[in-house]
Amino acid sequence: MSITKDDIKHIAALARIGLKKDEIVKYQKELSAVLDYFKMLEKLPTDKIEPIGHITGVDNIFADDRIKSSNEERKHKLILKNIPQMKNNQVKVRSVL
Template sequence: MITKKDLEHIAWLSRLELSEQDREKYTPRLNSVLDYFGELDTVDTESVEPTYHVLALSNVFRDDEINSPAKSLSQEEALSSAPKKQDGFFKAPRMM
């Protein structure tokens, strides 16, 4: 059961400001969500295989080709439209 104090803590962690009206409104709503999870805990899932994804997916890999038919850009072509470059590299502003 979530109390108003719990809700205030969750809001603080989420960096949300809740008014007293919001606290009154959302406390029962969150409790109803938790009650629903409690109902799900009672469902017998012993014979159900775990589902990690709803669609059957498999990785699609391509063969590595040394002499790929697609031509890469040369260093000069790649840098030709760069606003700033230095010593053959893209120059970007410092982050720190």
């Protein structure tokens, strides 16, 4: 498939890109080559190829969301138990400044 210079100018205008004359010629050749490649790919026989959603074959494995009592939780409770003064569930300390 051949792309014209007017096609390139139109695409550049839609993308709001300014192109020089040599760039127009360059992109005309490059885009024509890309479209020719796609044209070639369209001709490949794909009748016997099964469509797939993803190619890795790996499924997500999820862990159960359960709260576990941990050593950290016990440490936290022990620390809170030994705090001399608390106010509104916060540690109360003397003024620093």
